[in-house]
Amino acid sequence: MDRSLTMRRRALRVPGLRSIRRPIGPRSAGAEAPATGPGPRAGAPGAPSEQNPHTGPEFDLHYVRTGSSTYRRGSDPVAPASGTAALPLVIIPGGPGLASALPYDQVRRRAAARGLEVVMVEHRGVGLSRRDLDGHDLPQEAMSVELAVADLAAVLDAEGIDRAVIIGSSYGTYVAQAFAVDHPDRVGGLVLDSPMLAESDEKVAREFSRDLLYCGTAGWPETRLLAAKVYDLVDTGVVDELTLGRDVRIIYEFAGPRTLDRFLNQVKAGRAKRTLAFLDKAASGDTGEGLPYYMEFDIVGEIAFRELSFFAAGDGRIFDQTHEFEAIRSKYSDYAGQPYDFPAALPTFDFPVLVLSGERDLRTPRPVAEEIVRLAPRGHLVPLPDSGHSALDTHLLPVLVAAEAIATGRVAELAWNPERFAGLPRVTGPSGILPRLIDANLMLDRILSR
Structure with a gap:
């Protein structure tokens, strides 16, 4: 069926x-x-x-x-x-x-x-x-x-x-x-x-993310260590910095700093192939084919582009989120200003x-x-x-x-x-399974990449 x-x-x-x-x-x-x-x-x-x-x-x-x-x-x-x-x-x-x-x-x-x-x-x-x-x-x-x-x-x-x-x-x-x-x-x-x-939200988010997880000028010791590892991966050219920024954002938001630390270590060691592929697929869910009756961006994406500046002018560097929409930009109208x-x-x-x-x-x-x-x-x-x-x-x-x-x-x-x-039990919604899937892919990469 x-x-x-x-x-x-x-x-x-x-x-x-x-x-x-x-x-x-x-x-x-x-x-x-x-x-x-x-x-x-x-x-x-x-x-x-x-x-x-x-x-x-x-x-x-x-x-x-x-x-x-x-x-x-x-x-x-x-x-x-x-x-x-x-x-x-x-x-x-x-x-x-x-x-x-x-x-x-x-x-x-x-x-x-x-x-x-x-x-x-x-x-x-x-x-x-x-x-x-x-x-x-x-x-x-x-x-x-x-x-x-x-x-x-x-x-x-x-x-x-x-x-x-x-x-x-x-x-x-x-x-x-x-x-x-x-x-x-x-x-x-x-x-x-x-x-x-x-x-201006996108610019604020870009600068906030860079200060926290790239430059290390904000946050606390744990995030400064993560920022140093992110900077090193970009500086040595191990991965594309825009893709890395997207993956870092997903893991940090959904799974937290400890999982992000494991991810960065495995990327550095070349043992994150499955995780990288999973993150690429997960990221495309917001703007790709989606899942019928759950997430369908294809028609309403017009609002994102015409009214909400989802493709505002970025700078092409890490944590520039506008690049994530570049592949589908031609399907929608140009930005006409917020209503x-x-x-x-x-x-x-x-x-x-x-x-x-x-x-x-x-x-x-x-x-x-x-x-x-x-x-x-x-x-x-x-x-x-x-x-x-x-x-x-x-x-x-x-x-x-x-x-x-x-x-x-x-x-x-x-x-x-x-x-x-404070201390409310964590009752998750539709995205609750994502951290477990990230952890599972990292584990598979550790085991099967040896």
């Missing part, structure tokens, strides 16, 4: 799945029809696509709504601060390209066990929201942050939700902040996990803004998070030690605890209880 069809069938069985009819592109003023209410589960008898099979510039936007009644309540490693939350949560994953229905089923189960109600929208151009009513892929010109925000608002309208806690991870933080700009009255608070801010000015908007946000920042995050590093906290009047930094990029995928409980604090009106407690996030 075709893998894509199998994955689709699995996605259509996700608890709480619903859909509404949405225009593919913006309609003229006054022409937009109101969003339909929450219909039957897609694919079931009476679903919208079967009620109205006409052709036209529309598609079925799929989303999931879950809560304590959707899943059977179970034990959770950290007891929630209260019972049912006053505000539902809207969780926006990263990418662009990450689906919601399949990859984050366990995330929603964890939230439900804490009495948290969750809405997750399958981003237009991805997974169950990928095709129009005729079964054709949505066009690239229908991809934009503004339309993705309009989709979120339409889902909240369909569900009768006036206000919610908006949670974004990585690219999802851009959409979350954009929603707050366009619909500030519907935001009870923001949780920004590994946040994006402005066009939102968040540094100007953040000072106007009158709701809590909790910013989660991993200590080992090299893609959206701590200086970006600190700037958001500085700009937002009610900004609060939640530093996550021994964590990398995207807590939603690697360290879920801090995300839920932060969201719960806003949803239940208990944000003030964080000021006198800064250790609320």
Whole structure:
């Protein structure tokens, strides 16, 4: 059986799945029809696509709504601060390209066990929201942050939700902040996990990574030793420095400094062939063919290039992340400028803004998070030690605890209880297996390269 069809069938069985009819592109003023209410589960008898099979510039936007009644309540490693939350949560994953229905089923189960109600929208151009009513892929010109925000608002309208806690991870933080700009009255608070801010983010990340793991001018003794080894590999020409920078970033963020040290030693000794091949494949997952109904970059990549400057001008040296997109640049439009000015908007946000920042995050590093906290009047930094990029995928409980604090009106407690996030059990998401796979490949290289 075709893998894509199998994955689709699995996605259509996700608890709480619903859909509404949405225009593919913006309609003229006054022409937009109101969003339909929450219909039957897609694919079931009476679903919208079967009620109205006409052709036209529309598609079925799929989303999931879950809560304590959707899943059977179970034990959770950290007891929630209260019972049912006053505000539902809207969780926006990263990418662009990450689906919601399949990859984050366990995330929603964890939230439900804490009495948290969750809405997750399958981003237009991805997974169950990928095709129009005729079964054709949505066009690239229908991809934009503004339309993705309009989709979120339409889902909240369909569900009768006036206000919610908006949670974004990585690219999802851009959409979350954009929603707050366009619909500030519907935001009870923001949780920004590994946040994006402005066009300058890539340069900040590049300089931060070099200071920490190449020049050794920042960090602590452990990272300075790693920086010396990275510098030596580049200086002696053992490996391509751009590829090395990408691999160092992946291992440091997901597996930590000790695993990175082993990797660097084995690269130096010529005993990392399998690991290098694995990392090359893992890195291509974000922008390559992807996995249907999990990660599909090919259509929504237009947002990354046209609106988010994913191919900003780099310098071609180590930790320049723009080179990772060079092979596919011709498939997308040129950068046209960011659609939102968040540094100007953040000072106007009158709701809590909790910013989660991993200590080992090299893609959206701590200086970006600190700037958001500085700009937002009610900004609060939640530093996550021994964590990398995207807590939603690697360290879920801090995300839920932060969201719960806003949803239940208990944000003030964080000021006198800064250790609320320390020592939380590590509950991983879709990326949790990556560190184990890196370790396994390094072990094979050590054993089989002798």
